[in-house]
Amino acid sequence: MKARAAKALVFVTLLAALFTLASYTWTTSKALADEVKPTFTAISFWGINESHALMAFPGGSLLPLTVVIYYLGPVNLYNVSVTFKPSYPLELVRGQPKPSAFSPLLQPGAALRLVSLYNVSSNATVGIYNETLDIKYYVQVPTPTGGTTLIEGSQEVQFQVAITGYSKIAIVGYSTYPNVIYAGDLAALLQAYLINEGNVVASNVTVKVIPTWPLSLLYPNMSVIRLGYLPPGRVVNVTAPLSIANVSEIASYPFGYFRVPEPFNATVYLNVSYAGGSALIPITVYVRPSAHFAVINVYHGDLSVGSSNVYVTVELADVGLDNASYVTATLLPNPIFTPYVPSSENPLLAVDFMNESLGSLTSGSYANVTFVVSVSSGIKPGTYYLPLLLTWYQPPTMQVMHQVVLVPLSVGSGLQLKLPSGSSSNLALYVIAAVVVIILIVMAVVGARRR
DSSP states (O other), rough: OHHHHHHHHHHHHHHHHOOOOHHHHHHHHHHHHTTOEEEEEEEEEEEEEEHHHHOOOTTSEEEEEEEEEEESSSEEEEEEEEEEETTEEEEEEETTOOOOOEEEOHHHHHHEEEEEEEEEEETSSSSSEEEEEEEEEEEEEOTTTSOOEEEEOOOOOOOOEEEEOOOEEEEEEEEEEEEEETTTTOOEEEEEEEEOSSSSOOOEEEEEEETTTTTTESGGOOOEEEEEEOTTOEEEEEEEEEEOOOEEEEETTTTEEEEEEEEEEEEEOOOOEEETTTEEEEEEEEEEOOOOEEEEEEESOOBBBBSSSSEEEEEEEEEEESOOEEEEEOOOOOOSSSOOTTTOOOOOGGGTTTTEEEEEOOTEEEEEEEEEEOOSSOSSEEEEEEEEEEEETTTTTTTTEEEEEEEEEEEEEOOOOOOOHHHHHHHHHHHHHHHHHHHHHHHHHHHHOOO
């Protein structure tokens, strides 16, 4: 019994000694490993070649990022693994493997590389962002027994990622066609000139044209213009055809009240969106006052069906809000009224008879033009309109303007035989026939006596 107790005591004592030795060995090895703690540093650049680095920008996609981990020493490392889990504003492109690297032996001065494709959040701002690498390794340390063992270690190494690229789309100017839009114009062309003031290509550039009343898009289905890519410093032209609503006001003159086109200012917004940014660009479109004409009096001779060489005098007034220079009235070809040309004249001179000059008119003044016309013989009596095309130069730009005015003219029946209706009309026909017969008989008798 005493022998068994003695053996058990020896066994327990041996286990305690072994445990103490192992604990001492691990503690000593850990202390030695801490004394030779490896030193790492890491840098990053966009691209796969540092000599041809790219610039990342908010909203950028499929951008390659290279991370280089340098091991500075002091001892060799074994089974080194490096992993990178990107954080905002970086997002690993879907389908890309988790960025990692492995080396069975890493000597001082060596380096590891991680290359992967990333998207940059469109909400990011230009700046420097901190990211972290997880590094695990084994370091070889001596044991108290004279051998060596591998002790696992790990570190977190920070590095910086630069988001220095940016796109900025702005307007450098705009123009309209015609160069000056005047009241009374029904349509115009707006041309805006956009530039990328940033340092990287703007991608997915889209421009939405939003006009405000009384302007609208002439072709509503062309409200969105897709430009695609816009390189830095490049100017691009965006064209929008505009429709102008008929805005008018009442103008008062001694000879009457008239509704005339009204000048106004309106805004067209360009809503520009692109990867990593957007801009709302307002453009003011100015519609200037202009001349406008109205017929205030008409004088003419006897206008009847089939008549010719009839003088028609039209009194035209500038009832608009501005003056008109070098006004010309042109009789437009129409099936009812044609310019009269005497048979002794060359028919080609009809062009000269179709144009009359009014000179220059100030707002509120008037002048007369006279045309000599022929009336179609194939129409019924009634009121018809004589179309006149008025052409003038609009001060101060002397832009050519046009307006068509319709002059109402009453056309009578002329000399026609009108018979009453009903039974009395039949009697009248009989009477007329009898009179004709009597005249013929008398003429025959007179002729016979002369023989």
